[in-house]
Amino acid sequence: MKNAFNSLLLVGALAAAPSLAIAQTAAAQATPAALGSVAGTVADSLSREPLAFATVILLPVDAQNALSTMTTDKGAFSLAGVPAGQYTLLVRYLGYKESAPVAVAVAAGRSTAVAPLALAADRHVLAGVTVTATKAFIEQRADKLVLNVAASPIAAGGTAHDVLSRAPGVLESGAGYSLRGKTVTVLLDGKYTNLSGEELKSMLSAMPGSTLDKVEVIANPSAKYDAQGAAVINIITTKSRKFGTNGVLTAGTGAGRYGRYNAGLTLNHRADRLNIYGGLDRLESKTYATTRAVRSATSETQLQENGLETRRNASNSLRAGLDYDLSKNSSAGVLLKGMLSTRSRDGQNTAELNTTRGLPLSESVVNTVGTAKVLSPSVNLYYKTKLDTLGKELRLNADYFGYNKASGNTYATSFTDEFSTGQNPDFLRDNSPASNSVKSLSADYSQPFYKGNLEAGLKTTFTTTDNDIRWEQAPAGQPWTLDLGKTNHFIYRENINAAYATYSRSIKKTEVQVGLRAEQTNTTGTSLTLNQTNERHYLNFFPSFSAQYNQSEKVQLGFSYSRKIDRFRFGIVNPFVNYISQYRYAQGNPNIRPSFSHNFEFTHSYSSLLSTSLSYGHHTDVLIETYRKDDATQVVVNSFGNFRSAESLDGSMTLMKPLLNGKWTTVTTAGFSFAKVNDGSVGLRNARPAAMLSTNHTLALAKGLKAEVSGMYMSPLTFGGVAFKSRFYTGFGISKSVLKDLGTLTLNVTDVFNTQQNRYSVLANGINSRNVDQTESRFVKLNFSYKFGNKNVKASQRRSTGIEGEKSRMDN
The missing domain is CATH 2.40.170.20 (TonB-dependent receptor, beta-barrel domain)
Structure with missing residues (x-):
């Protein structure tokens, strides 16, 4: 264990060195005299979870040449090349109230850090709007492909294996799965499954589709992910977002050449500081x-x-x-x-x-x-x-x-x-x-x-x-x-x-x-x-x-x-x-x-x-x-x-x-x-x-x-x-x-x-x-789910x- 820990510290030093060198080189470069920058983060006011892809607007006091950007998947934003002066910063996000205006003073040659911004959910807007559009099963985002399993009638009564077999570009092989010719690492709620081949397929075949919220297909994962696998599939399971006690009951039956059935119960209790x-x-x-x-x-x-x-x-x-x-x-x-x-x-x-x-x-x-x-x-x-x-x-x-x-x-x-x-x-x-x-x-x-x-x-x-x-x-x-x-x-x-x-x-x-x-x-x-x-x-x-x-x-x-x-x-x-x-x-x-x-x-x-x-x-x-x-x-x-x-x-x-x-x-x-x-x-x-x-x-x-x-x-x-x-x-x-x-x-x-x-x-x-x-893959399945509670x-x-x-x- 001691040798492994020493090796870990050595590897950490080796990995950090190039980044430090890059940072020192960048810091040595001069910023144009009349320009500065603004950076900050945006999160949910209750859970303090980051809000990805929120719109950030920087308005000059003269209301001309507004600048805008979007937050990253970590809820962070950065605006570079901002002329020095006085600004008003706003944040907008669907389903949330617009942020209160924040006064920002940008100084030449300096980076201005904005205090973390927290948006409150707009329950009146959510309750008062009737959504007539249907959520697509497949969404293409900037860095990933998202399968909205919970919105798919075909996924009901099926398994996680069935869902992956429908993902565009994903092919099943004896060793597991591949994406556009790349080997795939399968994650479950961001955690590595440590299974492959038939055992991975058996685990996914034993996982009811009703427990899945969405599947993220990441063709080019960053260095943050393990080096194993040129592509990543992250299976995200359902988790309640409601206060109080609530749950979902599911039951289903089906048949191919033989019969099959599934049943499940999920329970959740959420208070201000506790979630069980x-x-x-x-x-x-x-x-x-x-x-x-x-x-x-x-x-x-x-x-x-x-x-x-x-x-x-x-x-x-x-x-x-x-x-x-x-x-x-x-x-x-x-x-x-x-x-x-x-x-x-x-x-x-x-x-x-x-x-x-x-x-x-x-x-x-x-x-x-x-x-x-x-x-x-x-x-x-x-x-x-x-x-x-x-x-x-x-x-x-x-x-x-x-x-x-x-x-x-x-x-x-x-x-x-x-x-x-x-x-x-x-x-x-x-x-x-x-x-x-x-x-x-x-x-x-x-x-x-x-x-x-x-x-x-x-x-x-x-x-x-x-x-x-x-x-x-x-x-x-x-x-x-x-x-x-x-x-x-x-x-x-x-x-x-x-x-x-x-x-x-x-x-x-x-x-x-x-x-x-x-x-x-x-x-x-x-x-x-x-x-x-x-x-x-x-x-x-x-x-x-x-x-x-x-x-x-x-x-x-x-x-x-x-x-x-x-x-x-x-x-x-x-x-x-x-x-x-x-x-x-x-x-x-x-x-x-x-x-x-x-x-x-x-x-x-x-x-x-x-x-x-x-x-x-x-x-x-x-x-x-x-x-x-x-x-x-x-x-x-x-x-x-x-x-x-x-x-x-x-x-x-x-x-x-x-x-x-x-x-x-x-x-x-x-x-x-x-x-x-x-x-x-x-x-x-x-x-x-x-x-x-x-x-x-x-x-x-x-x-x-x-x-x-x-x-x-x-x-x-x-x-x-x-x-x-x-x-x-x-x-x-x-x-x-x-x-x-x-x-x-x-x-x-x-x-x-x-x-x-x-x-x-x-x-x-x-x-x-x-x-x-x-x-066998041809089945007729009938599934029922019922939500109860707060x-x-x-x-x-x-x-x-x-x-x-x-x-x-x-x-x-």
């Missing part, structure tokens, strides 16, 4: 998944596999939290979360070896049954305080996340050929417990600084994954014996010490942000079974830069750059073998290395109507899924490896058009994606660009009715020896306000035409296969913690 909240949700479903594959075995034979598996899932999510205002400027809180999920599987996979003319040679049938139980508790403690009236703020977080899994599967294999029929099946079984934990401490500091805003922070994270997989085999009629070839006990430990600093300011019409993040990493992977240990220690720097030029009130141009790291999922480094079928295995690679990337993006936006982006990435030591085949047994083993480099190019254009006086909102995105591996391995250099089109329409109808239609299409894409075929998806939903607008009844259909499937071919390393994987609004607190990135990498 909690909730319990249950989701139960039974679904099916199919797999089909045809691949060449030899020049004269081919192997055809068909699989069908039914899965039962039941999840219970519990959360309880407390926020307390210690004083006018300080608050603290605790948040406890827990998820208990159980899964069972029952499947059959049939593999037939035929001649190329279709004559059968042999058949293998594998029947699989298995169960899994996962308990994942988490704790967050936070403290935040404003150190003065000029905008200095300190946030402290302590986090713990646990992931404990008990899992077991039994495989019965029956083999038939011309020489053997009716033999007893061979049995194989595994017992795969996992005990993983993540602990994190972080400190974040911000303050106005030299006509802008400075943010800096320290963070240390300790992660341990302990996987003890035991395989046993029982050949036809024989007793169970240990399978030494697959059994392995593997422990992986990782410590990351990080420091960052960012500086942002407005220079006339340009908003600029520069940042630097340093991460010092220590890893140890130990196979107790093989008595092997791999250690690594490395220090990396991750600069970032962004600039937005406000050409006019309607036109903005932007550019951003960031260096990122793509850390492997914890399961990838584990060398144990995962049995998929008699002819398919997956195996980790203990020698895997993280991948690094340089990411550039140009953006253009016109009013709230059109936004365009073009991004390029150069990746080194790129992580790619690999395949190798044993010609004697015809077994294909999936793994991962590092390859020299890769290039990616992506572009998109989004049109947001309100129609019928705002009652009909349409958001349509068209784009393309291209990626190519720079490596001489057979088949890996194959590349083919893909086009993408997604559209979402929300319509406010009469008498409290609202309808939504969405669709997505992606053309074929080839990358790294894998050629993906086109994908298509569409959904429909309708909702009705009932019980004096306290209740909402929703009916929706997802994947209307049952086309959401993954079709791909593998053409690399001597493997020629065609595959179709499909998890309706007086008070802004809620949002807080971020520091372990979501590590959650997003757990997959065992």
